[in-house]
Amino acid sequence: xxxxxxxxxxxxxxxxxxxxxxxxxxxxxxxxxxxxxxxxxxxxxxxxxxxxxxxxxxxxxxxxxxxxxxxxxxxxxxxxxxxxxxxxxxxxxxxxxxxxxxxxxxxxxxxxxxxxxxxxxxxxxxxxxxxxxxxxxxxxxxxxxxxxxxxxxxxxxxxxxxxxxxxxxxxxxxxxxxxxxxxxxxxxxxxxxxxxxxxxxxxxxxxxxxxxxxxxxxxxxxxxxxxxxxxxxxxxxxxxxxxxxxxxxxxxxxxxxxxxxxxxxxxxxxxxxxxxxxxxxxxxxxxxxxxxxxxxxxxxxxxxxxxxxxxxxxxxxxxxxxxxxxxxxxxxxxxxxxxxxxxxxxxxxxxxxxxxxxxxxxxxxxxxxxxxxxxxxxxxxxxxxxxxxxxxxxxxxxxxxxxxxxxxxxxxxxxxxxxxxxxxxxxxxxxxxxxxxxx
Amino acid sequence: xxxxxxxxxxxxxxxxxxxxxxxxxxxxxxxxxxxxxxxxxxxxxxxxxxxxxxxxxxxxxxxxxxxxxxxxxxxxxxxxxxxxxxxxxxxxxxxxxxxxxxxxxxxxxxxxxxxxxxxxxxxxxxxxxxxxxxxxxxxxxxxxxxxxxxxxxxxxxxxxxxxxxxxxxxxxxxxxxxxxxxxxxxxxxxxxxxxxxxxxxxxxxxxxxxxxxxxxxxxxxxxxxxxxxxxxxxxxxxxxxxxxxxxxxxxxxxxxxxxxxxxxxxxxxxxxxxxxxxxxxxxxxxxxxxxxxxxxxxxxxxxxxxxxxxxxxxx
Numbered sequence: 001x002x003x004x005x006x007x008x009x010x011x012x013x014x015x016x017x018x019x020x021x022x023x024x025x026x027x028x029x030x031x032x033x034x035x036x037x038x039x040x041x042x043x044x045x046x047x048x049x050x051x052x053x054x055x056x057x058x059x060x061x062x063x064x065x066x067x068x069x070x071x072x073x074x075x076x077x078x079x080x081x082x083x084x085x086x087x088x089x090x091x092x093x094x095x096x097x098x099x100x101x102x103x104x105x106x107x108x109x110x111x112x113x114x115x116x117x118x119x120x121x122x123x124x125x126x127x128x129x130x131x132x133x134x135x136x137x138x139x140x141x142x143x144x145x146x147x148x149x150x151x152x153x154x155x156x157x158x159x160x161x162x163x164x165x166x167x168x169x170x171x172x173x174x175x176x177x178x179x180x181x182x183x184x185x186x187x188x189x190x191x192x193x194x195x196x197x198x199x200x201x202x203x204x205x206x207x208x209x210x211x212x213x214x215x216x217x218x219x220x221x222x223x224x225x226x227x228x229x230x231x232x233x234x235x236x237x238x239x240x241x242x243x244x245x246x247x248x249x250x251x252x253x254x255x256x257x258x259x260x261x262x263x264x265x266x267x268x269x270x271x272x273x274x275x276x277x278x279x280x281x282x283x284x285x286x287x288x289x290x291x292x293x294x295x296x297x298x299x300x301x302x303x304x305x306x307x308x309x310x311x312x313x314x315x316x317x318x319x320x321x322x323x324x325x326x327x328x329x330x331x332x333x334x335x336x337x338x339x340x341x342x343x344x345x346x347x348x349x350x351x352x353x354x355x356x357x358x359x360x361x362x363x364x365x366x367x368x369x370x371x372x373x374x375x376x377x378x379x380x381x382x383x384x385x386x387x388x389x390x391x392x393x394x395x396x397x398x399x400x401x402x403x404x405x406x407x408x409x410x411x412x413x414x415x416x417x418x419x420x421x422x423x424x425x426x427x428x429x430x431x432x433x434x435x436x437x438x439x
Numbered sequence: 440x441x442x443x444x445x446x447x448x449x450x451x452x453x454x455x456x457x458x459x460x461x462x463x464x465x466x467x468x469x470x471x472x473x474x475x476x477x478x479x480x481x482x483x484x485x486x487x488x489x490x491x492x493x494x495x496x497x498x499x500x501x502x503x504x505x506x507x508x509x510x511x512x513x514x515x516x517x518x519x520x521x522x523x524x525x526x527x528x529x530x531x532x533x534x535x536x537x538x539x540x541x542x543x544x545x546x547x548x549x550x551x552x553x554x555x556x557x558x559x560x561x562x563x564x565x566x567x568x569x570x571x572x573x574x575x576x577x578x579x580x581x582x583x584x585x586x587x588x589x590x591x592x593x594x595x596x597x598x599x600x601x602x603x604x605x606x607x608x609x610x611x612x613x614x615x616x617x618x619x620x621x622x623x624x625x626x627x628x629x630x631x632x633x634x635x636x637x638x639x640x641x642x643x644x645x646x647x648x649x650x651x652x653x654x655x656x657x658x659x660x661x662x663x664x665x666x667x668x669x670x671x672x673x674x675x676x677x678x679x680x681x682x683x684x685x686x687x688x689x690x691x692x693x694x695x696x697x698x699x700x701x702x703x704x705x706x707x708x709x710x711x712x713x714x715x716x717x718x719x720x721x722x723x724x725x726x727x728x729x730x731x732x733x734x735x736x737x738x739x740x741x742x743x744x745x746x747x748x749x750x751x752x753x754x
Contacts, residue, residue: 068718068719071502072718075501075502075721093502097502097503097504097505098504098505205699206698206699206700206701206702206703207695207699207700260590261589261590261607261608261610262588262589262590262607262610262612262613263613264610264612264613264701264702265612265613265698265699265701265702394503397719397720397721398720398721398722401715401719401720405524405703405704408701408702408703408704409703409704410703412613412701412702412703413615413701413702413703413704413705414615414703415615415703435498435722
């Protein structure tokens with residue numbers, strides 16, 4: 001009996017040790033881009049620290065270096081990040097190269113349902129192969145490329161009259177891509193309050209992904225498709241369709257006739273600077289920045305309003321946003337999964353939206369008060385209903401850099417025609433898919 | 440007691456170690472001393488080179504660990520050498536190399552010649568002139584980006600002031616015809632002092648008595664310049680050209696900071712393109728072949744140049 005008691009006590013002690021080791025407080029590191037929503041996440045994560053006892057550390061990398069830095073980290077099997085909020089296009093590489101932990105079993109065990117999240121975000125941020133129920137991330141930050149403008153200028157009677165006289169139309173939020181260009185051209189070089197202003201700030205950056213994200217914001221509304229049949233990689237006639245050529249020519253005309261001087265290599269930061277300094281009437285940028293823009297003391301509040309990327313042949317917005325994944329090389333996967341479970345909670349998601357993050361949880365998006373909760377909330381919902389993303393293939397970086405080169409050569413450097421640029425792009429992409437053994 | 444090296448080494452070595460090496464030949468001891476260096480050289484230089492050559496014949500991608508690596512023979516080399524875009528990068532690099540070296544030699548030598556004259560404030564001017572080369576290329580890149588800004592940039596303002604053009608009517612970094620010159624101007628600004636210092640060393644190494652002899656022979660100043668100054672500074676000048684040529688063939692940071700290779704690809708030098716292939720697209724096999732082609736080009740040109748330099752020195 002004494003032996004039995006001793007054995008029982010030992011077993012209990014061992015079990016207790018086991019429990020205490022699984023519940024051990026960990027130092028978790030979450031990696032993401034350095035931008036406004038990251039600050040909101042730091043604030044939000046304080047609740048997780050208080051609740052779990054784990055300590056959260058953050059590694060935020062500026063956008064231009066984010067992909068380079070994080071993909072190098074993953075490719076080298078680095079242990080820097082336990083959790084990674086990686087770009088949507090990384091999901092294919094993350095899954096196929098074994099960088100991300102597959103979350104299906106965890107979701108099943110914890111009762112986390114992907115049906116609770118907006119379908120477009122689950123498709124874009126979580127699944128690989130695309131659209132299959134294989135999940136490698138939880139939708140963390142919904143985002144799309146949208147627009148904002150100087151409402152105070154649009155509301156001024158003298159400017160409205162001048163616009164009516166110049167174009168015969170009323171000055172309003174643009175309802176189509178072509179109307180947006182017309183408005184931008186009207187403002188280009190115009191004198192307002194003694195200062196020369198310009199039409200719009202668009203993306204033209206060459207080094208990372210900027211100009212591709214800008215150009216696709218024109219391509220998608222014109223009806224651009226990557227393939228004739230999804231999954232077939234037959235791009236001829238889709239990528240270089242007449243609509244795609246027209247859209248690319250449109251973007252070039254926009255760049256040439258309605259952007260500030262020196263706007264040859266500009267992305268998110270430059271767009272924000274141009275708008276906040278009162279240089280432009282309109283600007284494109286990710287919805288993620290809209291809370292900060294609205295709060296800006298000089299150009300926010302009553303002076304600003306927002307609109308979804310205007311349609312042309314159809315509605316279409318360029319997808320941004322990211323899912324949160326557990327890095328396969330992390331030694332603290334259990335604690336990282338705890339964070340994901342906590343983050344998926346509807347209450348946490350509601351607070352995430354309040355703090356400036358873009359929740360993709362249906363409980364937040366379908367809340368009756370959501371549309372009125374922020375001046376850009378309704379536009380965000382519209383945008384997410386029509387989003388399209390770039391290739392999410394494991395070779396996405398090669399595909400992206402090829403497009404960066406071809407469209408920058410055409411739009412900014414004036415080389416060749418739109419048709420030639422898109423034809424060459426198909427050649428580049430075909431070569432990549434041949435190397436990948438997919439063609 | 441013998442004065443063999445081995446004995447001298449042994450006598451100043453702790454007894455247990457000395458006992459061990461006493462039996463070794465001079466040659467063996469020499470090898471022991473040289474071995475660490477040779478090992479490091481093999482590990483850091485030779486092995487990576489051999490490995491790069493090997494990878495250049497494969498379709499290897501460093502970010503795809505589980506992917507089957509196939510031997511593809513000379514396909515990477517064939518692709519690179521028949522790719523018109525790569526030849527455009529080569530042309531951009533050649534343009535950058537030629538004009539930066541041309542201006543740096545011209546201005547650097549002129550400055551050295553002027554600084555070599557004795558005048559008040561000589562040392563102060565030398566210090567001021569060499570300041571740009573002490574700055575970080577990243578800082579210089581950012582700094583010139585502001586100077587080239589069409590709306591608020593000082594460079595555009597000065598050009599506008601002297602030519603009457605509207606400063607915002609031209610974009611040094613954004614126009615295809617101007618961007619290649621914009622990077623030449625910045626590199627020249629930064630590295631001309633380096634060429635000047637080397638030329639100055641050359642000028643100061645010319646003994647005064649040669650000029651005195653020329654004066655006695657009634658040689659004009661111009662004649663002295665072309666028959667004494669230029670020939671005697673030439674080896675130094677050629678050395679400066681070699682250093683700048685090798686450096687600018689590898690140019691990366693300054694240009695990335697200024698233009699990122701744009702607009703389009705007009706300032707995408709080979710080093711920028713190579714970095715994109717190797718570490719952004721992760722086409723490791725392809726990038727290895729690219730690196731080998733560049734290595735052979737630089738090595739070949741540098742060897743020919745060094746031979747020419749030696750001939751000039753022998754004269």
